Amino acid sequence: MKDFNMIFAGFGGQGILFVAKVVAYAGLMDGKEVSWLPSYGPEMRGGTCNCSVCLSDEPIGSPLVINPNVLVAMNTPSYDKFIDAVQPGGVVIVDSTLVTVSKERKDVRLIRIPATELADENGMKGLANIIILGRLFKETELCAFDSLEKGIAKSVPPRKQHLVEKNLEAIRLGQEQA
Amino acid sequence: MSERVLMKGNEALAEAAIRAGCRHFFGYPITPQTELAAYMAKKMPKIGGVYLQAESEVAAVNMVQGAAAAGARAMTSTSSPGISLKTEGISYMAGADVPCLIVNVQRGGPGLGGIQPSQADYWQATRALGHGDFHVLVFAPSTIQEMVDLVALAFDKADQYRMPAMILADGMLGQMMEPVELRDMGDVQLPEKPWAACGHQNKRKHNIINSLYLQASELERLVKERFARYETIKAEEQRAERYLCDDAEIVVVAFGATSRVVKAAVKEARAQGIKAGCLRPITLWPFPVDAMREAAKTAKHFLTVEMNMGQMVDDVKLSIDCSRPVSFFGHTGGVIPEPGEVLAQIQKIAGGKE
Amino acid sequence: MAVQFHRPHALIDTPTHYCPGCPHGIVHRLVAESIDELGVEGKTVGIAPVGCSVTAYNYFNCDMIQAPHGRAPAVATGVKRALPDSLVFSYQGDGDLIAIGTAEAVHSATRGENITIIFINNAIYGMTGGQMAPTSLPGQVTQTTPYGRDVHYSGYPIRVCELLSTLDGVALAQRVTIDTVPHVREAKKAIKKAFEYQLAGKGFTIVEVVSSCPTNWGLSPVDALQWLRDNMLPYYPLGVYKDIGEEAAK
Numbered sequence: 150m151k152d153f154n155m156i157f158a159g160f161g162g163q164g165i166l167f168v169a170k171v172v173a174y175a176g177l178m179d180g181k182e183v184s185w186l187p188s189y190g191p192e193m194r195g196g197t198c199n200c201s202v203c204l205s206d207e208p209i210g211s212p213l214v215i216n217p218n219v220l221v222a223m224n225t226p227s228y229d230k231f232i233d234a235v236q237p238g239g240v241v242i243v244d245s246t247l248v249t250v251s252k253e254r255k256d257v258r259l260i261r262i263p264a265t266e267l268a269d270e271n272g273m274k275g276l277a278n279i280i281i282l283g284r285l286f287k288e289t290e291l292c293a294f295d296s297l298e299k300g301i302a303k304s305v306p307p308r309k310q311h312l313v314e315k316n317l318e319a320i321r322l323g324q325e326q327a
Numbered sequence: 328m329s330e331r332v333l334m335k336g337n338e339a340l341a342e343a344a345i346r347a348g349c350r351h352f353f354g355y356p357i358t359p360q361t362e363l364a365a366y367m368a369k370k371m372p373k374i375g376g377v378y379l380q381a382e383s384e385v386a387a388v389n390m391v392q393g394a395a396a397a398g399a400r401a402m403t404s405t406s407s408p409g410i411s412l413k414t415e416g417i418s419y420m421a422g423a424d425v426p427c428l429i430v431n432v433q434r435g436g437p438g439l440g441g442i443q444p445s446q447a448d449y450w451q452a453t454r455a456l457g458h459g460d461f462h463v464l465v466f467a468p469s470t471i472q473e474m475v476d477l478v479a480l481a482f483d484k485a486d487q488y489r490m491p492a493m494i495l496a497d498g499m500l501g502q503m504m505e506p507v508e509l510r511d512m513g514d515v516q517l518p519e520k521p522w523a524a525c526g527h528q529n530k531r532k533h534n535i536i537n538s539l540y541l542q543a544s545e546l547e548r549l550v551k552e553r554f555a556r557y558e559t560i561k562a563e564e565q566r567a568e569r570y571l572c573d574d575a576e577i578v579v580v581a582f583g584a585t586s587r588v589v590k591a592a593v594k595e596a597r598a599q600g601i602k603a604g605c606l607r608p609i610t611l612w613p614f615p616v617d618a619m620r621e622a623a624k625t626a627k628h629f630l631t632v633e634m635n636m637g638q639m640v641d642d643v644k645l646s647i648d649c650s651r652p653v654s655f656f657g658h659t660g661g662v663i664p665e666p667g668e669v670l671a672q673i674q675k676i677a678g679g680k681e
Numbered sequence: 682m683a684v685q686f687h688r689p690h691a692l693i694d695t696p697t698h699y700c701p702g703c704p705h706g707i708v709h710r711l712v713a714e715s716i717d718e719l720g721v722e723g724k725t726v727g728i729a730p731v732g733c734s735v736t737a738y739n740y741f742n743c744d745m746i747q748a749p750h751g752r753a754p755a756v757a758t759g760v761k762r763a764l765p766d767s768l769v770f771s772y773q774g775d776g777d778l779i780a781i782g783t784a785e786a787v788h789s790a791t792r793g794e795n796i797t798i799i800f801i802n803n804a805i806y807g808m809t810g811g812q813m814a815p816t817s818l819p820g821q822v823t824q825t826t827p828y829g830r831d832v833h834y835s836g837y838p839i840r841v842c843e844l845l846s847t848l849d850g851v852a853l854a855q856r857v858t859i860d861t862v863p864h865v866r867e868a869k870k871a872i873k874k875a876f877e878y879q880l881a882g883k884g885f886t887i888v889e890v891v892s893s894c895p896t897n898w899g900l901s902p903v904d905a906l907q908w909l910r911d912n913m914l915p916y917y918p919l920g921v922y923k924d925i926g927e928e929a930a931k
Binding site: 330351353377379381382383385386387389390392393394395396397398401415416418423523524525526527528529530534535536537538563641651 | 695722723724725726728729735737738739741742743744745746747748749752755757758760761762763764767784785787788802888
Binding site: 170173174182183186211215239300 | 359470500504587664
């Protein structure tokens with residue numbers, strides 16, 4: 150894929166906006182045009198959360214992704230909400246610990262990864278989002294690996310830089326799940 | 328050149344204002360501009376500036392009036408319903424020739440409307456930011472980088488012409504992140520403001536900041552003076568971007584975030600052999616009349632695309648004296664147009680069906 | 682022979698537009714005398730309201746800003762935040778302060794905004810020709826309460842000093858009047874004290890001046906002052922409602 154039009158979706162607190170920001174930053178490090186647009190307002194209060202991310206060689210028109218070629222769904226309502234919108238040939242990654250796939254599409258590549266379980270088992274509580282990112286990277290190579298590392302470093306707040314290494318471990322764990 | 332960083336539009340705008348020398352911000356929370364105020368609340372105390380959360384939009388704009396009348400580079404930000412409340416203060420500032428910056432991160436209306444991106448305050452911004460005969464400089468950025476760059480310009484132009492200026496953004500630009508380069512502007516030297524009510528220090532006659540003139544002829548004289556200044560602004564300050572317009576037969580006019588969508592559609596139309604272009608007003612007041620007239624030399628048809636019910640159509644028609652057909656396509660209420668929809672409109676016009 | 686009585690420098694030598702017997706002239710003078718005595722005219726910014734004293738900017742020699750109706754405390758806040766060392770006062774009537782400007786008055790008070798409000802309470806809208814004010818007395822006949830203010834229909838008057846004195850940000854809230862020479866002297870002391878508090882950074886100060894409006898009350902100036910004593914003062918008792926005194930500045 151040349152251009153990536155992605156939707157990350159899940160519950161508030163799962164780090165949806167964070168993982169989306171890592172991807173956007175990684176794209177920026179690759180010299181791409183990028184955009185990051187979160188859902189906002191009462192929608193967030195309801196507990197669900199989603200974020201559009203675009204990576205492209207061209208200036209980005211609408212940053213609102215309607216038909217993604219990558220969907221990351223970290224809960225069932227998000228999967229149900231966006232699965233029909235995914236472009237044929239797109240990649241869909243779900244956290245299979247939390248997502249019940251009731252409807253499967255034949256024309257997309259569906260990847261199940263028990264990210265929450267893996268995070269719990271490997272002492273990476275709260276990093277299910279980053280484990281998924283590792284798997285997504287393995288699947289799509291949406292950026293150079295060192296850009297991904299830089300994306301993590303840029304997105305982790307300065308006073309929490311000690312968490313960078315843990316995030317990179319989570320990436321590697323995700324990659325290994327392929 | 329400094330590093331390109333990812334920043335939310337609201338926060339980038341706030342940082343740009345600080346770099347442009349703004350040290351006085353007065354606001355009131357409203358979605359989708361709140362991050363701007365929150366950024367100011369975090370930053371201002373650290374640099375000796377003022378962030379104050381007012382009791383209302385009405386109070387906030389009047390605090391701006393006080394600080395600006397005292398000579399400070401002052402601003403406020405809000406979203407659509409908040410602008411309605413601020414119009415009183417904006418009118419007074421226009422009437423007293425007080426420069427300031429007002430930011431509108433637009434959301435859907437009327438009434439409480441919605442919170443998704445909108446451009447439905449075009450008429451308000453260009454026609455009716457309060458009662459009385461007056462205009463406000465209106466800048467409409469389409470990217471976060473441009474928003475950042477226009478902030479300093481808006482402050483400077485406001486000072487130059489002694490009038491309020493507005494950044495007319497929308498929820499998309501406010502909420503999204505994209506790469507932005509924030510320039511170090513050093514110590515900003517603000518222009519002298521000998522008219523300011525800052526205490527005469529026993530060195531001059533007292534200054535009065537006032538919009539009340541009970542003698543009709545005097546008020547008329549002052550309003551006419553102000554409108555003479557507006558003529559200068561119309562001649563000097565029109566800004567527009569021409570994208571593939573040189574030979575365009577179908578000129579799509581769009582401002583702000585919508586123009587991003589339009590450019591994608593125009594590019595696709597060109598790929599299909601349709602001579603389309605995008606003409607993007609950067610200043611909404613003054614409206615880039617000259618650019619419209621220039622485009623009319625090749626254009627057979629104009630199409631405006633907006634996130635409202637077609638509020639800019641009249642300005643395009645007036646600019647070209649209705650010499651070409653002007654169609655409209657748009658969404659409102661917070662729905663963002665898609666490139667495919669705009670392309671379909673362009674194709675329809677190209678096929679002579681419109 | 683030495684001049685014993687002269688126009689304060691902070692008042693411009695020009696006739697005012699106020700009606701005969703109107704106390705605005707007295708209160709303007711008290712404000713100006715206080716500015717003179719404190720030697721702060723050069724760093725004073727006054728805020729004129731909407732109402733009869735809208736053109737106060739033509740009478741005070743300090744820098745002046747004319748504010749939208751009720752917004753004077755917000756404008757004053759903006760000035761003070763931009764110029765923390767200045768003396769900032771707003772001069773407001775009852776409609777301006779506690780009808781349309783209630784939010785601005787209350788919130789500038791509770792913020793402890795370091796400004797002074799000179800509040801003229803004459804229980805009526807003067808500029809627009811005598812309509813009910815938020816401080817019009819029960820039973821008071823005005824253009825818009827032609828049968829007398831019915832509190833069950835139009836509600837009760839607001840006692841501003843009592844209301845604001847409950848707020849922690851207030852350093853001084855005092856009600857004075859100008860019906861007699863001793864009262865005028867007391868009013869002057871209160872205004873000067875408010876300015877002194879502000880200059881010491883003590884917080885929000887308000888001096889409420891119970892005043893008359895002979896024109897709209899339909900009384901001679903002398904009878905208006907008697908009406909003030911008989912009707913206003915029982916409802917709006919004079920006194921100090923809050924004074925943090927010598928407490929250290931915040």
